[in-house]
Amino acid sequence: MRGRKSIFHNIDWWLVVIYLLLVSLGLFSIYSAVYNPEHPSLFDSSQLYGSQFIWIITALILALAILMIDMKFFTSFSYLIYGASMLLLIVVLIFGQEVAGSKSWINFGNFSLQPSEFAKVATNLALARYLSRLNINLKKPKNVIIAGLLLVIPLGLVLLQNDTGSAIVYIAFILVLYREGFSGNFLLLGFITAILFVFTLMVGKYIVLGIIIALTIVIFLLAQKARKNLFVLFIMFAITTAFIFSVDYAFENVLQPHQKIRIEVLLGKKSDFHGAGYNVNQSLIAIGSGGFSGKGFLKGTQTKYKFVPEQSTDFIFCTIGEERGFIGSSLVVILFMIFLIRLLIVAERQRSTFSRIYGYGVASIVFFHMAVNIGMTIGLAPVIGIPLPFISYGGSSLWAFTILLFIFIKMDSYRLELL
Amino acid sequence: MKSNFSKRKYVIISIFLVIGLVYIARLFYIQVYEDKYILSAQNNVVRKQVIYPSRGLIYDRKGYVLVANDVVYDLLIIPNQLKSIDTTRFCELLSITKEQFQEFYTKARQYSPYKASLFMGQLPKEEFAYLQEVLYEFPGFFVQKRTLRRYPFSVAALNLGDVGEVNRSDLQRNSYYALGDYIGKNGLEKYYEDELRGKKGAEYILVDVFNREKGSYKDGHFDTLAIQGKNLYTGLDLELQAYGEKLMHNKIGSIVAIEPASGEILSLVSSPTFNPAMLVGRSRGENFNLLVNDSLKPLYNRALMATYPPGSTFKLINALVGLQENAINPKTQFSCNGPETLPIRCSHNHDTPLSLVYGIQESCNPYFWEAFRSILSNSKYKNTHEAYDGWFKIVKSFGLGEKFNTDLMYESSGNLPTSNYYDEVYRGRWNSMTVRSLSIGQGELLTTPIQLANMVAILANRGFYYPPHLVRAIDEPENLTQSALTKNQVLVDSIHFEKIIEGMERVTQMYGTAWRASLDSIAVCGKTGTVQNPHGKDHSVFIAFAPKENPKIAIAVVVENAGDYGGTWAAPIASLMMENYFYGEIKRKKKEKRILESDLILH
Structure with missing residues (x-):
């Protein structure tokens, strides 16, 4: 060189x-x-x-x-590193040590490591590698699904370790996807969903429903365009309503008790x-x-x-x-x-592109x-x-x-x- | 193609910046704007450990300790610091049930979640030693040294009073107290609470969340020392008090003995009594219920609260008023027709007519009726009403009809009827005949045993008294209390007392009504009384002082339902008390045996 x-x-x-x-x-x-x-x-x-x-x-x-190390090492071996890392997450699930309810530690004699921490690096490398392919377009469902899989695999494995915190981190990659062309609506949708979730838990579903109904009527009356897309408006209303009613169910049945309490405390309900x-x-x-x-x-x-x-x-x-x-x-x-x-x-x-995507991941x-x-x-x-x-x-x-x-x-x- | 999206970096940067700014704003709010966290932090770290002073001791007049202190340990809890503990094991350690645990915990939490409050009081030393070993496993709990009352002698329970936990109203009344603190509940403990309790000290200790001590806070700059409670020096004579309680065993009534020259109470017996140790420690509540429900009312201090007509003992006062008002003189004679005398008959067999000394010796009712009539028809006054007021004023100066307001808890004032009272009852139409019962100490007149004892102390002193009081000095034996210093003069000149005393001396001599009260070498002056009891057998009353010259003891004895005049029961009890007081031992064993073995309680 x-x-x-x-x-x-x-x-x-x-x-x-x-x-x-x-x-x-x-x-x-x-x-x-x-x-x-x-x-x-x-x-x-x-x-x-x-x-x-x-x-x-x-x-x-x-x-x-x-x-x-030569930089090419990381680009060339990113999938390999990713694969090895996922393997390690599975190994932890089988041989790992349980600490405070999470099975995410692996012992090496005197000290222990948490493979889920390193999996983030590997995932970032693999995602960067995939998204930097020349013909990637995040409007194409296939590309989105593959990119999503790269994220969901470690997320799922870490979730299986009962380490919700480390799993949730993978949500952060939405920013990377967004930067690389993934529809901003999803970012907005996530944001609205979060707001609806919190709001429903805080003030109760019927009040939120009332607000939604009022909002729909206002949109219908004010926006000329909305009247033309009456069907879309109705679908949106139905989905929102369904979501509101599912919040309670999800909260009661999907979340674990300690998670429920944490959320309730944060919302000042407890x-x-x-x-x-x-x-x-x-x-x-x-x-x-x-x-x-x-x-x-x-x-x-x-x-x-x-x-x-x-x-x-x-x-x-x-x-x-x-x-x-x-x-x-x-x-x-x-x-x-x-x-x-x-x-x-x-x-x-x-x-x-690889470097840029990786940087955004970091x-x-x-x-x-x-x-x-x-x-x-x-x-x-x-x-x-x-x-x-x-x-x-x-x-x-x-x-x-x-x-x-x-x-x-x-x-x-x-x-x-x-x- | 991809560079199309490069503007999206601004969206991402904005998200970062918004979160950053929100967090900084939030930090500003909780760290700079809001100051409640600083206060919470102080509560968190600094534990105020209260240092309890030991309560003042109570001494008798000879230096015996009547009330001492024992060290016990209280288990305290800071509910907020309670972490998940092994409740089952903890309950086993303390031998309590889980329900009790919950109850104690809830009580403490209601008081304050972050302040220490009593969880379980008064652990004995042995239990504490074991608990201390394992207490670190139970964060939120700690142990505090306390003192508990100990009674070396089982005497004077009601006079000394007792100490218990503060109740809600105590807490509201006085901010000095905290939940679980002790406070005097009765007797001297209550009256002298402020002196006895001392002042709590405080030690500020840094602790971590596991309640582990991390050293003193700011090198003890804010610590305050506990100030020990002040000692009380009473005029009580331990031996006399104990002997009085022994004599009154199986009898209902009171003995009050006073040192006439000082007004110091030598013994104040209310019978039946109880062991003061019953109201100490963990069985206090249970025992208190026992005492409250006892049909003989041991918690009722008869010596201070029970009121009786003074009966014949009051004839002495009427005589003094007569002499002072010139209504009679020592030579004035009245005749007695025995059982046929009107309006009040005489049950005694004696010569007639009789003069003052003989009248007292024989307790002749007709004599004192005539004397009383002379007082109320005194030409000095315009009418009976005014004459009565004159009588009233003098009688009142003997401390009758009102409280002494010294350190005696829950005194009754008795009753000394005013002329207004009779005006109301008889619509203004009344005369000596109407109120003739007063001449022999009956009727509306009511006195307490302590008032009777004070009355005889006045006779012993020939006209003055110091209000009867239990505590002569506080803190130092020379530091006399106000009651010990207040001399009261009665409205009868001292020269008038000699003839009365002469009569009283004869009472205890051969053929007197109280020959049983005599002592070999010491001249005892006394007066019997029988108190008619509408509810049952008459009460036996006797008052006396001795020696005749320079008296050392004045005594009043009331035996309820004794069924006889004062000479039979009250007089020998008074006599034995005086023998004990003067000689320190009883030679008249037979007489003592008769009293000790008698059971005069109606069962």
């Missing part, structure tokens, strides 16, 4: 620097969240922060390794301060008590004294909110925003994780156990996000050399 260049040649430093910032912020937050005065060293591997430090170091080694509501309430108290500038590093009482559950993993944002206050927590949100927008900018500058997954995770800690999203990218404690998640990101950074560094 063109002579050996540094592996850092042409890489996007914006993404790398924000990545390093978030990862170190995570390390310090975990340190603060589970701080144990008897083991004050940040590098004490007997403590969570010590092992997170090891995870970070290994993640950085992984990142360097990825930067050294204030169960012991169960699901307890976590959200404690989380709000922790973040809320941080005030404008926070209580200071290691000064957080709510998180340090274990009022907040899972404070080093899913609820790590509480520690940030409590100790760094509004300044710190909003800075984290802003940092994620910059990161996400930078991802989109970088994705858009790709000449390779952004969508990170965005979904961040939105749900932070949303749940501030009471804007139901409690779904997914980690905050780069920050939450956990080797699998950190490794998977690192791999996800650095494959894209590697692709980007090739942007001028390909084609």
